[in-house]
Amino acid sequence: xxxxxxxxxxxxxxxxxxxLFIVAKKVNNIHLFxxxxxxxxxxxxFLSMLFLYENLNQEIEIEHIxxxxxxxxLYAESYLLWKRNKKEDNTKSDFSHRHLHLVPTNxxxxxxxxxx
Amino acid sequence: MDESKVEAQRIIDDMTKKRDLRKxxxxxxxxxxxxxxxxxxxxxxxxxxxxxxxxxxxxVKEFGRLLQEKDILLECNLIxxxxxxxxxxxxxxxSISKFQSELKDLCMKLGEAIAKKVEDSILKSYEExxxxxxxxxxVLASQKVILLQYSKENRLLGFVYKCLTYxxxxxxxxxxxxRTFNNMDDLFNCDEELVNQAGQYTAILQxx
Numbered sequence: 001x002x003x004x005x006x007x008x009x010x011x012x013x014x015x016x017x018x019x020l021f022i023v024a025k026k027v028n029n030i031h032l033f034x035x036x037x038x039x040x041x042x043x044x045x046f047l048s049m050l051f052l053y054e055n056l057n058q059e060i061e062i063e064h065i066x067x068x069x070x071x072x073x074l075y076a077e078s079y080l081l082w083k084r085n086k087k088e089d090n091t092k093s094d095f096s097h098r099h100l101h102l103v104p105t106n107x108x109x110x111x112x113x114x115x116x
Numbered sequence: 117m118d119e120s121k122v123e124a125q126r127i128i129d130d131m132t133k134k135r136d137l138r139k140x141x142x143x144x145x146x147x148x149x150x151x152x153x154x155x156x157x158x159x160x161x162x163x164x165x166x167x168x169x170x171x172x173x174x175x176v177k178e179f180g181r182l183l184q185e186k187d188i189l190l191e192c193n194l195i196x197x198x199x200x201x202x203x204x205x206x207x208x209x210x211s212i213s214k215f216q217s218e219l220k221d222l223c224m225k226l227g228e229a230i231a232k233k234v235e236d237s238i239l240k241s242y243e244e245x246x247x248x249x250x251x252x253x254x255v256l257a258s259q260k261v262i263l264l265q266y267s268k269e270n271r272l273l274g275f276v277y278k279c280l281t282y283x284x285x286x287x288x289x290x291x292x293x294x295r296t297f298n299n300m301d302d303l304f305n306c307d308e309e310l311v312n313q314a315g316q317y318t319a320i321l322q323x324x
Contacts, residue, residue, distance in 0.1 A: 033145055040162060
């Protein structure tokens with residue numbers, strides 16, 4: 001029997017599916033599935049793959065990477081893993097340099113309502 | 117093989133792939149999977165709330181029965197017994213963790229290399245090292261699965277998958293869908309090939 005997960009991944013890469021995914025997000029009455037809730041495991045996997053390849057297509061479009069990642073699943077996963085980790089590191093370092101002074105005070109002046 | 121045979125094989129592979137993709141596309145459209153077996157139409161579907169409660173009831177009942185079985189051990193006791201016989205499962209776990217962290221490290225390096233658009237030979241060398249680490253993890257994980265396959269927990273898991281098939285398999289009778297099995301005994305007495313096929317589809321739809 002064919003590997004359904006491999007084929008689901010292949011389907012999610014297709015331009016036809018990527019277009020349908022983008023349109024379904026924007027147009028209310030276009031749906032990816034007949035059921036609108038109670039998604040099966042394989043439908044959830046398909047959605048996650050559609051998101052993954054949408055993300056990669058955007059990266060290719062802005063030339064952060066080449067379309068080599070579309071031909072090799074390992075390259076796709078590794079690039080996104082690296083990107084996510086880099087993003088987390090940047091967020092951590094942003095917060096370490098930021099000094100927040102959240103001190104309770106009675107000096108906050110709220111705008112008075114007109115007519116009061 | 118001459119060129120025309122290679123080309124013919126390529127066309128056949130291409131057609132098979134397209135046919136399989138169409139089948140999967142059809143499966144993805146709904147949270148039910150229809151299939152035919154020996155000229156009859158069947159389908160598996162997600163369980164409803166009442167059926168999930170029935171599944172829980174059957175699971176608890178089976179776990180109670182397994183607890184009474186003296187010859188089948190709980191996973192923790194099986195691990196202890198293996199250790200007394202010189203097989204240390206925790207060592208397998210440690211090796212798996214070691215390879216997993218090596219794998220993550222290599223994937224991060226590969227990801228960075230892709231972002232820096234380095235040459236293909238470097239990407240290939242990372243790919244090879246990743247494949248080796250993955251193979252090691254698979255070997256160790258299979259070894260662990262084989263060692264623990266006769267635990268009470270594994271027996272229970274196998275039983276739960278059978279229950280899922282019993283609860284979710286339906287057949288078309290006069291254009292109406294009806295449950296194929298009335299009880300678990302019906303499933304155990306049924307055609308094994310049908311149960312296996314339905315079981316595979318059920319596992320694709322829902323996790324236990």
